[in-house]
C-alpha cells in the first residue's frame with residue numbers, strides 16, 4: 001500500500017438562520033422558564049430555519065463561505081459528505097441537492113446519519129479517502145434543521161436544539177490544520193436513548209404515528225448526560241495519549257455543544273483551562289452535527305488560534321455514538 005498522505009483544513013464556513021427562538025419564547029410554548037433552561041443547560045437562544053429553508057439551503061450558505069476561504073471553485077471539489085439527521089428528503093441524499101446548488105459537477109457524494117457525532121464521522125471518512133489517495137479534496141458538512149423533528153410540546157427536549165450548518169474543505173498535503181488523530185465508536189445497545197421511532201422501514205408514518213408524534217425526536221436526557229460526561233473525558237485523554245500529548249498541550253477544545261454542565265464537568269476533571277474551551281451553545285443551543293463546524297469557524301473568525309496550536313474536537317450522540325479528532329493548526 002502507498003504511504004498515507006497528510007490531510008489539512010483548507011477552508012471553513014458556517015451559516016445560521018436569522019430567526020431567533022429565545023428561552024422567553026419557549027416560556028410561552030411549554031411549562032419552563034429562562035432561569036431553568038439557563039442554569040440546567042447554559043442555553044439562552046437558538047436559531048430556527050425559515051419555512052422555505054431545507055437542510056441543503058443551510059449547507060449551501062456554509063459551503064460557499066468554506067470554498068471562498070479555501071480559494072477553490074465548486075468544480076474543483078471531488079467529494080461532498082453531508083452529515084445530517086434532517087436531510088431535505090429521505091431519498092436522494094442532501095449531498096445531491098447541494099451538488100446541484102453549488103454546481104460542483106465533478107464531486108461524488110453522500111450523506112452520513114450519525115446525529116451529533118456526524119460531522120466527525122464525515123471528517124473521518126473524508127480523511128481516510130484523501131489520505132489513501134482516492135480523492136484529493138473533500139467538502140464536509142454538519143447541517144441540521146432539527147426544528148422540523150422537535151416535539152414543541154415536550155419541554156424536556158424542545159429547549160435543547162437549534163438549526164444551522166458548518167462546512168470544512170479538506171485537502172491532501174495542505175500544511176495548515178493537519179489531522180493527526182481521529183477515532184470513532186458506538187454502543188448500539190443504547191439505540192433508544194435518542195431516537196425518532198417512526199418514519200423509517202420499521203414503522204412507516206401513518207395517521208396513528210402523526211397523532212402519537214412518534215415521528216418526532218425523543219430522548220432520555222439523564223442517561224445521555226451521564227454517558228456524555230464520561231465519554232467526553234475518555235475521548236480527549238485517548239487522543240492525547242495516542243499522540244504523546246498532555247492536556248496542557250491543547251490550544252483549543254471545540255466540543256459538541258451539548259450542555260454547559262457536561263462540558264464544564266468533563267473539562268474540570270481533565271484540568272483544562274476554561275479559556276481554552278470554545279462554547280457558543282448560549283446562542284445556538286445544540287445543533288447536532290452542525291455544532292462543531294459552526295463553533296470551529298467562529299474560533300477561526302475570532303482569531304483564537306495561533307499557528308501550531310493543537311485543536312481537539314470531541315462529540316457524542318444518538319447511537320449512542322462518539323468520535324474525536326486532533327488537528328495541528
Ligand SMILES: CC(C)(COP(=O)(O)OP(=O)(O)OC[C@H]1O[C@@H](n2cnc3c(N)ncnc32)[C@H](O)[C@@H]1OP(=O)(O)O)[C@@H](O)C(=O)NCCC(=O)NCCS
Nearest residue numbers: 032033036040116155156159219221222224225258259317
Ligand atoms: C435534558 C437535560 C438538560 C435535563 O437536565 P437535568 O438536570 O438532567 O434535569 P432532569 O431531567 O433531571 O429534570 C429535573 C426536573 O426538571 C423538570 N424539567 C425537565 N425539563 C424542564 C424544562 N424545560 N423546564 C422546567 N423543568 C423541566 C423535570 O420534569 C424534572 O422535574 P421533577 O424533578 O419534578 O421530576 C440534561 O439531562 C441534558 O442536557 N442531557 C443531555 C441532552 C441530550 O441528550 N442531548 C442530545 C444528545 S447530544
